[in-house]
Amino acid sequence: MTSIWQFLREPLVAVGAGLIALVLVLIGLAVSGFAPADVLSTAWTGVAGSPLRLAICAQEAVPLLLCGLAATLAFRAGVINIGLEGQYLLGAVTAVGVLTSHTGSMAMPWIAMLAGACAGAGWCAIAVALERRRGVPLVLSTILLNVVAVHVVGMLVQGPLHDPLTAAPQSALVPDASRLPVLVAGSGLHVGAIVALGCAVGLWLLQRRTTVGFEWEVIGLNPTAARFAGIPVVRRELTAALGSGAIAGMAGAMQVAGVSFFLSTDAPSYGYVGIAVALLGRLHPLGVIPAALFFSSLDLGSRQLERRLNIPHDIGNIAKGLAVAAVLIAGALSVRSRGRS
Amino acid sequence: MINEWLAVTIAAQAVTASTPLILAGCGELVAERAGVLNIGIEGMMLTGCVTAFAVTAATGNGWLGLMAGILAAMAMGALFAVMAINARADQIVAGMAINLLAIGVSGALWRSLQAHDVTEMSQTAGFERSWLPHAWQLTAWLTDLPVVGPLIFQQYGLSLATVGLLMLTWVMFRRTRLGVVLDALGQAPDAAAAAGEPVRAWRWGAVLFAAGCAGAAGAYLSIMRTHAFVPEMTGGKGFVVLALVMFGRWRVGWMVGGCLLFGITESVQQHLQSLPGSRAWPYQTFQVLPYVVAIVALACLSRSAPGPAALGKPWPAER
Numbered sequence: 001m002t003s004i005w006q007f008l009r010e011p012l013v014a015v016g017a018g019l020i021a022l023v024l025v026l027i028g029l030a031v032s033g034f035a036p037a038d039v040l041s042t043a044w045t046g047v048a049g050s051p052l053r054l055a056i057c058a059q060e061a062v063p064l065l066l067c068g069l070a071a072t073l074a075f076r077a078g079v080i081n082i083g084l085e086g087q088y089l090l091g092a093v094t095a096v097g098v099l100t101s102h103t104g105s106m107a108m109p110w111i112a113m114l115a116g117a118c119a120g121a122g123w124c125a126i127a128v129a130l131e132r133r134r135g136v137p138l139v140l141s142t143i144l145l146n147v148v149a150v151h152v153v154g155m156l157v158q159g160p161l162h163d164p165l166t167a168a169p170q171s172a173l174v175p176d177a178s179r180l181p182v183l184v185a186g187s188g189l190h191v192g193a194i195v196a197l198g199c200a201v202g203l204w205l206l207q208r209r210t211t212v213g214f215e216w217e218v219i220g221l222n223p224t225a226a227r228f229a230g231i232p233v234v235r236r237e238l239t240a241a242l243g244s245g246a247i248a249g250m251a252g253a254m255q256v257a258g259v260s261f262f263l264s265t266d267a268p269s270y271g272y273v274g275i276a277v278a279l280l281g282r283l284h285p286l287g288v289i290p291a292a293l294f295f296s297s298l299d300l301g302s303r304q305l306e307r308r309l310n311i312p313h314d315i316g317n318i319a320k321g322l323a324v325a326a327v328l329i330a331g332a333l334s335v336r337s338r339g340r341s
Numbered sequence: 342m343i344n345e346w347l348a349v350t351i352a353a354q355a356v357t358a359s360t361p362l363i364l365a366g367c368g369e370l371v372a373e374r375a376g377v378l379n380i381g382i383e384g385m386m387l388t389g390c391v392t393a394f395a396v397t398a399a400t401g402n403g404w405l406g407l408m409a410g411i412l413a414a415m416a417m418g419a420l421f422a423v424m425a426i427n428a429r430a431d432q433i434v435a436g437m438a439i440n441l442l443a444i445g446v447s448g449a450l451w452r453s454l455q456a457h458d459v460t461e462m463s464q465t466a467g468f469e470r471s472w473l474p475h476a477w478q479l480t481a482w483l484t485d486l487p488v489v490g491p492l493i494f495q496q497y498g499l500s501l502a503t504v505g506l507l508m509l510t511w512v513m514f515r516r517t518r519l520g521v522v523l524d525a526l527g528q529a530p531d532a533a534a535a536a537g538e539p540v541r542a543w544r545w546g547a548v549l550f551a552a553g554c555a556g557a558a559g560a561y562l563s564i565m566r567t568h569a570f571v572p573e574m575t576g577g578k579g580f581v582v583l584a585l586v587m588f589g590r591w592r593v594g595w596m597v598g599g600c601l602l603f604g605i606t607e608s609v610q611q612h613l614q615s616l617p618g619s620r621a622w623p624y625q626t627f628q629v630l631p632y633v634v635a636i637v638a639l640a641c642l643s644r645s646a647p648g649p650a651a652l653g654k655p656w657p658a659e660r
Contacts, residue, residue, distance in 0.1 A: 080433055082380075134640040139380070139433060140584050141639070147577040147632045154625035169623075265625075275437050310456070314448030321442025325424055328435055332428035 010282040013334050017280065017327035018294055025319045034309060046304020047297040055187035059259065060296035062189075063088075065196045066251035067274020068281055068288040069203055070244040076207065076283055077216035077240035078223060083127055083142025084248040085271025086149030090123040091116030091249025093153045095256040096161055096171045096263045104177025109257035112178070113192075113250050120249015121242040123149065128241050132234075138241070146271065154265045163262070170264035180258035190258035197289070199247065204285040216240055248274070276324045282331070295320060351608045353491035357566065359604025360500045361386075361558035365582045366589075366596050367503070367510055368554025374514070374591055375547035376527035378653040380436025381421045382555045383579025384443030389414040389556030391447035394563040394570040395454055398462040403564055406466075410560035411553045417443060418552025422545050429655035444573065451572055460570075467564040472498035497565045499557065506554075511593045523547060527649030530656040540656055555579065577632075584635050591648055602638065606631040 026036045048054050067084050074081035081087075095112040102108060127141040154169065163172040180190040207213035215236050219226040227233050248271060255270075256263060277295055281288035302316030365386060372379045379385075393410030397403050417439055424435035454460055471494060473480040484494045514520035525533040526543055534540045562578075563570045585603060589596030610627040613619055619627065 082433070082437070130636070130640055136636075136639045137587070139378075140580075140587060141636065143380075143577075143580040144584055144632055144636050144639075147580065148629055148636070151625040151629035151632070155623045155629070158623035158625070272437065272441065275434075276441055279434060279438075312449040312452035312456075314445045314452060317445025318442060318449060319445070321438055321445050324438035324441060325420060325435075328424045328430035328438060329428040332430055 009334055010284065010287065013330045014280055014282050014287060014291065014327055017330050018323050020326040020330075021319045021323035024322050025315055028318075029311065029315070034311065039305065039309070039311075042308050043301030043305055046300045046307075052184070052186055053300065055184035055189040057293065057296050057300050058193060059187055059189040060299055061292040062193050062196050062258075063251045063255050063270040064274060064277050064295050065288060065292035066199065066247055066254070067270045068277030068292055069196075069199055069285060070247035070251070071275045071278035072281065072283050072285055072288055073203060073216075073247065074240050074244035075278060076220045077237060078220040079237050079240045079244070080139050081124065081127075081142055081241055081244050082139055082275070083124060083145050083271070084244070084274050085269045086142070086146040087120035087123045087245045087248035088252040088269050088271045088274075089149040089153050089267075090252070091120040092252030092256050092263055092267065092269075093156050093161070094119035094249070095253030096174070097156070099174040099178045099257060100161065100172045102178070104175035104179075106177070108178035109180045109254075112257050113253040116253025116256075117246040117250040120252065121246040123249070124241050124245025128238060153263065153267070157263055157265060161263070168264065171262045174257065174261040178257065179261065180254070188259040190254075192254040192258045195254070196251075200285045200289055207285065212236065212239070273320065276320055279324050280327050282327070294323075347612075349488055349491055351605065351612060353495065354608035354611065355601060355604035356492060356496055356500065357604075358607040359600040360497070360503055361561045361566075362578065362582055362585060362600040362603060363507065363597055364499070364503045364561065365555045365558035365579065366586055366600055367506055367593070368551035369582055369586050370589070370591060370593065370596055371510065371523065372547045372551035373586055373652055374527045374649055375523045375544050376530060376649055376651040376654065376656070377425060377544055377548055377551075378432045378436070378583075379418075379421065379548065379551050380433050380580075380583065381417065381439030381443075382436075382551065382582055383575055383577065384436075384440035385414040385417045385421075385552045385555035386559035386562075386575045386579045387440075387443045387447050387573065388417050389559030390563045390574050391450050391559075391570055392556075393560030394462065395450055395459075397466050397564045398454065398459045401463060401466045403467045406564050407557065407560050410564075411556040414556025414559065415549050415552045418549050418555075421552070422548045425655070426541050426544050426548070432653050432655070448572060451570060462564065462568055464568055467568045468497055468499070470495050470497060472496065472501055497561065499561050499565060507593060507597060514593065524649075527651055530651050531658075534657075544656075581632070581635055584639055587648065588635070588638055588642060590642075599638070603631055603635060606634045 026039060029039050030036055046053065047057055067088060070084050095116040098112040098115045099108055123145060127138055127145055130136040130141045131138050157171045158169045161171040163170055180192055183189045183191060183193065207217065215226065215231045218229065218231060219233055219236055223233055251270065260267065273295065277291045278288055280294065281291035298316040298319050302313040305311040306313040365382060369379060369382055389410035392413035393406040396409035397406030421435055421439050424430045424438065425432045471480065471484050473483060473494060484490045522533065522538055522543060526540055530540050559575060562574055581603060585599040586596055588599040610630045614624055614627045
């Protein structure tokens with residue numbers, strides 16, 4: 001009994017939190033005069049109304065999944081990298097630079113993703129260096145670097161990367177030949193989705209089956225114990241931070257090479273939401289996959305509600321925030337009840 | 342080029358720009374000294390910002406808007422407290438949840454305002470730049486004083502209230518039992534509990550106070566400084582406040598100094614943007630300056646003080 005409960009506890013907590021968030025939003029909408037059945041069926045057509053919609057849902061989940069994995073990798077090792085937003089943007093802008101300055105070819109998107117990963121890791125390295133050398137907490141430096149990254153992207157897409165054909169603050173388009181191959185015609189679901197799933201499984205194996213993964217886990221649980229056990233804490237924390245920066249940067253590059261094909265000053269970033277995805281996935285690499293799909297269906301469903309029922313699509317974001325709040329509270333309660341039994 | 346008039350203009354702009362930072366910083370400082378790191382301050386500011394605007398635009402009463410902004414932010418603070426204090430969730434993570442929720446709430450509220458065509462507030466409904474009553478003969482004379490006028494009398498009333506709040510906070514930490522208790526919560530919550538202090542209740546109070554200050558600071562941005570709202574209006578200002586509290590080593594005076602420094606860089610960059618030669622660079626080149634200055638300032642000074650020992654740690658430590 002105990003073992004089954006232990007196995008099921010985390011998934012149950014996550015699913016329960018997601019349901020609580022949905023129910024709260026539905027109650028809120030019911031109070032404003034929208035029948036829950038209408039809302040649900042309309043949202044469902046937006047998420048899964050056709051195979052194409054499903055493919056779009058998966059496409060939207062890809063950057064969320066990667067950013068969620070980046071957060072999972074860092075948080076599990078006790079590295080509070082709040083800078084995924086900035087690392088994602090740096091990866092994206094680097095990829096735009098690489099892709100628009102070279103003639104198109106099959107290899108280009110992969111080179112751009114590598115460059116984006118390096119840029120993301122580099123942006124994170126600034127924060128790590130500030131912490132190591134100057135004692136600035138990672139939480140603060142990464143958060144401020146996020147704001148800086150937004151402005152850096154703005155500077156670049158209006159300066160060196162600006163598309164000369166338009167006055168709008170946006171970069172040139174990525175050449176056709178340099179785009180990631182599409183998996184489902186008509187959608188933006190690209191080969192990167194397989195890479196992202198591979199990353200999830202890879203991170204899971206890394207955490208479960210390798211020494212490094214075990215050492216990350218120990219550091220996350222108790223850094224002092226880890227140091228006494230002879231684990232090179234400083235070096236492991238560095239790899240966790242740079243690794244998560246690299247994944248976030250790659251996510252940005254992948255989005256440019258596979259979906260958006262250009263970058264503008266108001267390009268969305270998935271860094272902050274990625275942290276929420278990781279939390280709802282209970283910081284488990286495989287749990288992050290359904291969490292990312294849940295968040296992308298919230299996005300698509302709420303946009304459909306806006307189109308059909310004139311409900312602001314921001315209720316999707318409210319649901320995300322509530323889900324995270326619920327998962328934090330439910331997680332604490334489930335641990336407490338286990339302790340009592 | 343830097344003449345006296347320009348210096349006064351920049352200084353007056355700096356006071357206007359740093360008021361919300363000082364106000365929110367005052368609350369954040371109290372929360373952090375009580376051991377609660379409130380990353381959700383950005384979301385609380387945004388909630389206060391949009392709610393104050395919505396209520397002011399709908400009722401035409403700025404005071405109602407200000408109160409609503411403060412209360413809405415405190416509601417967010419209560420949710421944060423449930424997560425971080427009662428459920429003992431990681432404070433940083435709980436704060437991120439608040440930020441995410443606030444983006445959703447403010448966006449939904451803004452879009453429903455747009456749907457009802459209430460996107461502007463009447464200029465008379467908000468607050469005016471000068472806080473002295475116009476009826477007074479003295480008012481015109483005081484606001485027209487050469488340096489003191491723009492720096493003090495041509496500011497919003499909330500700037501004055503902020504100065505009062507700062508003094509109260511300073512006195513509280515220096516002279517009162519409450520200040521000692523709050524510091525104990527941040528330095529050694531177990532000891533405070535052993536001395537019979539209700540740790541959770543005090544921390545709740547500190548978080549609600551921080552949320553209220555953040556809400557007022559957000560309201561300042563919408564119904565006072567601009568008389569308008571734009572989505573995600575706070576634009577990372579709450580995060581800057583976090584940095585400035587740390588930069589100020591958790592002391593009231595230093596924190597204010599940091600906020601003024603940030604305010605000055607902010608108004609200098611606005612001035613640089615307005616120079617004729619600045620067209621050659623994208624405007625973001627200037628907008629990013631205060632944030633770079635904040636990072637550099639942190640890098641120069643953060644080694645010198647460790648901060649509250651129990652900052653960011655849930656209490657009690659073991660379940």
